[in-house]
Amino acid sequence: MVATRRTDLKFGLLTPVSYYGIIAQSKHGQSTGPALPAHPSYSGGRRPGAGRKRMPGRRASVPHRQRPPHVAAHPVHVTLRSVEAVRCLRAARVFPLVRGALVASSRADFRIIQFTVQNDHVHLIAEAETRRALSSGLRGLAIRIARGVNRALGRRGRVWGDRYHVRPLATPRVVRHALVYVLMNFRKHLKDVTGIDPCSSAAWFAGWRVPPVANAIGPPPVASARTWLARVGWRRHGLIRLEERPK
Numbered sequence: 001m002v003a004t005r006r007t008d009l010k011f012g013l014l015t016p017v018s019y020y021g022i023i024a025q026s027k028h029g030q031s032t033g034p035a036l037p038a039h040p041s042y043s044g045g046r047r048p049g050a051g052r053k054r055m056p057g058r059r060a061s062v063p064h065r066q067r068p069p070h071v072a073a074h075p076v077h078v079t080l081r082s083v084e085a086v087r088c089l090r091a092a093r094v095f096p097l098v099r100g101a102l103v104a105s106s107r108a109d110f111r112i113i114q115f116t117v118q119n120d121h122v123h124l125i126a127e128a129e130t131r132r133a134l135s136s137g138l139r140g141l142a143i144r145i146a147r148g149v150n151r152a153l154g155r156r157g158r159v160w161g162d163r164y165h166v167r168p169l170a171t172p173r174v175v176r177h178a179l180v181y182v183l184m185n186f187r188k189h190l191k192d193v194t195g196i197d198p199c200s201s202a203a204w205f206a207g208w209r210v211p212p213v214a215n216a217i218g219p220p221p222v223a224s225a226r227t228w229l230a231r232v233g234w235r236r237h238g239l240i241r242l243e244e245r246p247k
Contacts, residue, residue: 068168070131075113075230077178079165080142081121086149086159089117090199097148098122099199103221105144110137111223113230116185116200123182125169127227138164172233179207179234181246188246195242209239 070076088094098117102124106112110133115124122145128134146159169175183205186197196202196212203216225231 068166070128070134071168071170072127072129073227073229075125075127075169075175075178075225075227076134077167077169077182078124078126078138079121080145081161082149083158083161085155085157086153087120088153089122089149090119091152094149094152095199097152098145099221101141101144101148105137105141106223107137109133111226112141113222113225114179114182114201114205115222116182116197116202118185118189118199123185125178125182125230127223127225127230134166138166169229172229172236175229175234176237176240177247179205180240180244183240184244184246205240207235207239209241212242 082089089098095117102112102115109129111127113125113127115122126134126137128137142160142164149159150156167178169178183197183200183202186200187193196214198214201220201222203212203214204220204222
C-alpha cells in the first residue's frame, strides 16, 4: 500500500495518509482526523434537484419502466397524449387525417379494433400477435398521425408529449370496462352530450344493447377483433348501454 504525505496546517505536522483511507496519524502515532472513504466514488451520487424538470401545466409523464410482457390473446388499451401546442385533434381539418392514420395502421399482425380521438389525446384498443408487432404498429401509428397533424396545421415539430401508455386487458370484465372507457370517453371531457362520439369508432361497434340512431357511413375504420376476449368474452358481463359513462 502506497502512502503519501501531507502538511497538517493546523498542527504543522507531516502526516502519512493512505490512498485507500487509513486514518491519518501524526509522527507521534496519534490520530489527526477521520479516514478517507474506503472506495472513492467518482459518480457524484444522487443530487437534490437533478434530472429532467417537469414542464408547468403538463401531466406527469409515463414512467420509463420496462413494459409488461405481451400476450397475443390479450387486447391492450393504448393512450397517446399530444404536446401543449397541439390540442385540436378533433378539429374539422385535423380529425380526418387522424382517422385516416388509424385506418391505415392496421395490418395482419397488428389491429386497431376501437378508438376515440379527443382534443389532446387518443385512446385505442388494439390486438397484436407479438410484442414486436405491437411496438412497431404503435410507432408507425404515432408517426402517421404526427405527419397528418403537422400537415393540417402547417407546422413542424413534435406532436406527442411522451411515449405511449399500454395496459393489457386480461379478463372479460376488464375488456368491457375498457370498451366503455374508450367509446364513451367524450363524456368525460364534454358536458351535456348524448348519443355516440362522432370522433370515434362507436358508430361501427356491434356490442350496443340498443343500437344508436346514428348510422355508420362507409366501411368500418377499425379491424375486426380476433381475440376471444375482445370478440366474445366481454359479452358475458352484458352488452353496453348508450347511457353508460367511463369509470
